[in-house]
Amino acid sequence: MDKKTFHFGLTGYPLAHSLSPALHDAALAATGLEGSYDLFPISPLPDGFDDLAALVNRVHTGQLDGLNVTIPHKQSVLQFVEECSPAVKRVGAANVIYRLNGHLVAENTDIPAFKEDLNTWLSDFTSEFLPPRRALVLGAGGAARSVVDALLSDTWKVVIAARNLQQAVDLCASLSPYYPTGGLDTTTLTAPALKKLEPPFLIVNTTPAGMWPDTDLSPWPDGLALPETSFVYDLVYNPAETALVKAARAVPIPALSGGGMLIGQAALAFTLWTGRPAPKQVMRRVFDQKAGLAEKPSSKRGSLL
Numbered sequence: 001m002d003k004k005t006f007h008f009g010l011t012g013y014p015l016a017h018s019l020s021p022a023l024h025d026a027a028l029a030a031t032g033l034e035g036s037y038d039l040f041p042i043s044p045l046p047d048g049f050d051d052l053a054a055l056v057n058r059v060h061t062g063q064l065d066g067l068n069v070t071i072p073h074k075q076s077v078l079q080f081v082e083e084c085s086p087a088v089k090r091v092g093a094a095n096v097i098y099r100l101n102g103h104l105v106a107e108n109t110d111i112p113a114f115k116e117d118l119n120t121w122l123s124d125f126t127s128e129f130l131p132p133r134r135a136l137v138l139g140a141g142g143a144a145r146s147v148v149d150a151l152l153s154d155t156w157k158v159v160i161a162a163r164n165l166q167q168a169v170d171l172c173a174s175l176s177p178y179y180p181t182g183g184l185d186t187t188t189l190t191a192p193a194l195k196k197l198e199p200p201f202l203i204v205n206t207t208p209a210g211m212w213p214d215t216d217l218s219p220w221p222d223g224l225a226l227p228e229t230s231f232v233y234d235l236v237y238n239p240a241e242t243a244l245v246k247a248a249r250a251v252p253i254p255a256l257s258g259g260g261m262l263i264g265q266a267a268l269a270f271t272l273w274t275g276r277p278a279p280k281q282v283m284r285r286v287f288d289q290k291a292g293l294a295e296k297p298s299s300k301r302g303s304l305l
């Protein structure tokens, strides 16, 4: 019998500089599987409607074994699938499409990937460093939905700070019914508003501020010191050390950027598509090389500052 060849891909717009092909190619090679991972840039809807429908249909017909989805299609892709996982129903966004028992299914692997990376990182610290689980989430877009859901499901109290308060209020309104015990609040992303909060233990950046090429940008308001007892997790992974992570390490407080989450979501997708455990260490090595971390061990994940 011929050996199966897997076909995966990523859609979004724009897709320049995506690390996903390198991560999945390395995972396929290390697992001894044949296959390829292609980029399918598709314009935002309504212009890209027909192209997105046709691409998702390729998963339905088996021409594609799996599809990753990123900005701006994480929400709009849901109209083309037959089933949404419980996580996708909660947050209203998917990053993985695959076929399960003949059905086209949408899944969100960002949520478990963030949760696992955060918890692995925090487990490096002894409990004296782990005060009440109070988190401040910067931004209220698609990634914030996954992060807030992950934190609430792990019993964190969460304040969402957004420059557009209405966006944070809407996020709060759509997730609150799933977490009836509460623990979710909103505020504006300004120095005076953040000063009024009890110092959070964890600050999570879910905005793209600081992402290449705008590497000098930070989502943290000018003129406000980072709390000296906080930890910072920045979802941005390109560059590996963002302006916010640099500022945190200068305080010094522990800080981590989003490479581990990126690898985690890719690894979970790989397993959904192939039924095989993903070679995460191989994927981490590829990420470190691509992100220019290979020669800078002090800034690898797991380092405290």
Ligand code: NAP
Pocket (backbone or CB within 6 Å): 071, 110, 139, 140, 141, 142, 143, 144, 162, 163, 164, 167, 189, 206, 207, 208, 209, 211, 217, 218, 219, 235, 236, 237, 258, 259, 261, 262, 263, 265
């Ligand atoms: P998105 O849906 O466009 O949401 C971005 C959010 O950030 C919006 O609330 C936006 O507010 C806000 N924002 C943008 N620029 C800002 C600034 N300079 N200051 C303050 N707020 C700002 O994007 P997304 O899908 O959530 O992605 C956000 C970032 O997370 C991206 O850099 C993405 O690469 C990263 N991400 C990483 C991973 C990972 O695996 N590590 C996974 C998912 C996402 P406005 O509406 O006011 O612009």
